[in-house]
Amino acid sequence: MASSANSNPVPKLYRSVIEDVINEVRELFLDEGVDEQVLMELKTLWENKLMQSKAVEGFHTEEQAALQAAAQQQAQQSQQVTQQTQSQQVLLPQQQQAPQQQVIVQDPKILQHMSATGMSAAATAATLALPTGVSPYQQLITSQGNVSQNVYLKTADGQILQVVRAANGAQYIIQPQQQMVLQQQVLPQMQPGGVQAPVIQQVLTPLQGGLPQQTGVIIQPQQIVLTGNKVQQNTQVMQMAGQAGQMQQVQQVQQVQQAQGGAAQGAPQQQQQPQAQGGAAPGAPQQQQAQQMTQPQPPMMLQVDGAGDTSSDEDEEEEEEEYDEDEDEDKDKDGGEDGQVEEEPLNSEDDVSDEEDQELFDTENVVVCQYDKIHRSKNKWKFHLKDGIMNLNGRDYVFSKAVGDAEW
Amino acid sequence: MAYQLYRNTTLGNSLQESLDELIQITPQLALQVLLQFDKAINTALANRVRNRVNFKGSLNTYRFCDNVWTFVLNDVEFREVTDLVKVDKVKIVACDGKNTGNTAE
Numbered sequence: 001m002a003s004s005a006n007s008n009p010v011p012k013l014y015r016s017v018i019e020d021v022i023n024e025v026r027e028l029f030l031d032e033g034v035d036e037q038v039l040m041e042l043k044t045l046w047e048n049k050l051m052q053s054k055a056v057e058g059f060h061t062e063e064q065a066a067l068q069a070a071a072q073q074q075a076q077q078s079q080q081v082t083q084q085t086q087s088q089q090v091l092l093p094q095q096q097q098a099p100q101q102q103v104i105v106q107d108p109k110i111l112q113h114m115s116a117t118g119m120s121a122a123a124t125a126a127t128l129a130l131p132t133g134v135s136p137y138q139q140l141i142t143s144q145g146n147v148s149q150n151v152y153l154k155t156a157d158g159q160i161l162q163v164v165r166a167a168n169g170a171q172y173i174i175q176p177q178q179q180m181v182l183q184q185q186v187l188p189q190m191q192p193g194g195v196q197a198p199v200i201q202q203v204l205t206p207l208q209g210g211l212p213q214q215t216g217v218i219i220q221p222q223q224i225v226l227t228g229n230k231v232q233q234n235t236q237v238m239q240m241a242g243q244a245g246q247m248q249q250v251q252q253v254q255q256v257q258q259a260q261g262g263a264a265q266g267a268p269q270q271q272q273q274p275q276a277q278g279g280a281a282p283g284a285p286q287q288q289q290a291q292q293m294t295q296p297q298p299p300m301m302l303q304v305d306g307a308g309d310t311s312s313d314e315d316e317e318e319e320e321e322e323y324d325e326d327e328d329e330d331k332d333k334d335g336g337e338d339g340q341v342e343e344e345p346l347n348s349e350d351d352v353s354d355e356e357d358q359e360l361f362d363t364e365n366v367v368v369c370q371y372d373k374i375h376r377s378k379n380k381w382k383f384h385l386k387d388g389i390m391n392l393n394g395r396d397y398v399f400s401k402a403v404g405d406a407e408w
Numbered sequence: 409m410a411y412q413l414y415r416n417t418t419l420g421n422s423l424q425e426s427l428d429e430l431i432q433i434t435p436q437l438a439l440q441v442l443l444q445f446d447k448a449i450n451t452a453l454a455n456r457v458r459n460r461v462n463f464k465g466s467l468n469t470y471r472f473c474d475n476v477w478t479f480v481l482n483d484v485e486f487r488e489v490t491d492l493v494k495v496d497k498v499k500i501v502a503c504d505g506k507n508t509g510n511t512a513e
Contacts, residue, residue, distance in 0.1 A: 013456055014419055020448040021423075021441070028440050038432045042441075045429060049422035056418070365498040368413050370505030371477055381467050383479075386505050387453040389417045390461075392486060392493045396418050398453065399461040399488075406467035406481055 010056050010396050018046060056396050365392045369402065379408040410450040413503050415442065419449065462487045465498075477502045 022043050029039050050056055369388025375381070383404040390397040414420050423445055427438040465484030471477070479500040486493040 009457060009459065013452055016456065017419065017445075017448050017452045020452070021445050024444045024448065025441050028437060028444070032434065032437050034432055034437065038430060042426050042430055042433070045426035046423050049425060050418065053418050053422065365495045366416070367498060367500040367502075368417055369500070369502050370411070370413075371502035372505045374472075374477055374502075381470070383463075383500075383502075385500070385502055387450075387457070388461075388502075389414060389419070389453070390486070391418060392495050392498070395493075397461070397486075397488075397493070398457050399459055400453070400457045401459075402461040402463060404463040404465075406465050406479075406484075408467040408470070 010398055013398060014050065014056060018043065054394065363391065363394050366390070367402075369399075381406045381408060409443075410446040411503050412442075412446050413501070414446065414449045414453075420445065459488065468497075475504045 022039060026036070026039060029036070367385075367388055367390045369385045371383070371385050373382075373384040375384075383402070383406070385402040385404070386400060388399050388402055390399070415424065420442075424438075424442065427433055427441060433441070463481075463484055463486045465481040468480040468482050470479050477500070479502075481498050481500065482496060484495050484498050486495070
């Protein structure tokens with residue numbers, strides 16, 4: 001696309017709306033006694049979500065793009081001053097940002113916190129490739145034993161996580177408080193002089209509703225497993241698997257938002273399992289265990305039909321009155337499927353709706369607008385609409401007027 | 409009061425999610441933010457957007473309830489001067505455009 005004919009009005013519109021809202025809301029925040037920083041966090045979260053959704057093209061303004069470029073240049077220069085290997089670490093996550101787009105724009109923020117000391121917060125955070133909502137918060141504290149420097153990560157919720165770097169070079173995260181839950185893949189081992197790419201991707205998922213007590217979440221070198229309720233798609237986290245020849249711990253926890261109860265039960269199990277494992281184990285058995293971990297968990301998928309349906313209970317109850325006990329046993333073995341098969345032909349004719357399945361999955365293309373006039377002649381409909389926002393095939397469009405025809 | 413219609417858009421949903429994530433924001437404050445968003449988006453759409461779209465397709469369902477039209481169309485082509493977008497299915501939700509009066513949804 002050498003030249004775009006018309007500039008897309010959507011990013012500018014969204015930007016202006018965001019600015020308006022944030023500015024109007026600033027007073028409200030102050031009245032409520034909420035810090036300005038929270039307002040900035042809100043804005044950042046909002047913008048990041050918009051970027052992640054890919055619904056808007058070229059969402060970032062040119063100014064911010066220039067800012068990022070400048071910040072990246074500064075990062076590269078200053079890190080070359082400190083250590084060579086670390087500069088490679090910074091470069092690699094940035095290179096990987098292009099295809100992935102999930103490791104996002106935290107670099108400018110990270111780099112703002114850089115200091116001259118060895119493994120600074122920036123290098124740590126760069127290697128951690130923080131996603132949305134986490135900003136490194138560096139605080140030099142007298143060490144505890146063999147820990148050289150404590151680096152703290154401050155998440156969107158204001159929780160402070162301590163990133164501890166042990167003597168063997170592995171990094172792991174101490175979560176002193178309960179409310180933050182992390183999904184993480186860790187590639188450890190920065191071998192000096194080696195051309196390794198220890199890129200660590202985190203998916204930080206703030207917890208909604210609170211899991212029950214999970215104090216002192218895990219810290220083992222090279223293993224960090226935490227459950228998250230809000231699922232960022234695991235495809236994001238799985239980008240690491242492509243790198244061969246390096247120790248990888250891939251531990252996935254797949255959960256759906258609605259399965260909070262299951263998650264609460266699953267979490268302590270997961271915590272115990274990695275704790276039972278030894279220290280430096282080869283990657284393969286751990287991956288197997290990771291897979292095993294996902295299996296015993298109760299299925300977290302949203303189940304809409306099938307054996308778990310409530311309606312089947314009613315059918316089974318009715319049938320038990322009518323049929324012999326033998327057939328009841330058969331139903332129990334088959335999970336009630338026989339019962340449903342016999343009932344379905346009777347009731348299935350009543351149902352016309354085909355759409356329920358379609359509506360549940362994928363982007364439904366939606367247009368939200370106002371109508372000026374809706375007209376019908378026989379089965380010919382004419383629509384006169386205005387001020388609309390459309391989401392079609394995953395992309396956002398806007399219009400001030402829309403005219404349409406359809407036949408019913 | 410402006411229509412709350414636009415909350416279920418990319419922009420609106422991302423705002424709601426962000427408000428949910430930040431615990432320092434009380435539900436009351438979040439509501440105020442959303443109300444402000446409603447005003448801002450309504451104004452912006454009315455004043456800052458100036459383009460026209462045509463579409464045609466087949467009407468699958470229509471509903472008119474509480475002065476809100478909801479349509480489901482199939483095999484629709486959305487045509488703008490610049491480009492063309494085709495979808496198999498689209499849902500259109502439209503509130504009354506005459507002098508946005510009510511608080512709507």
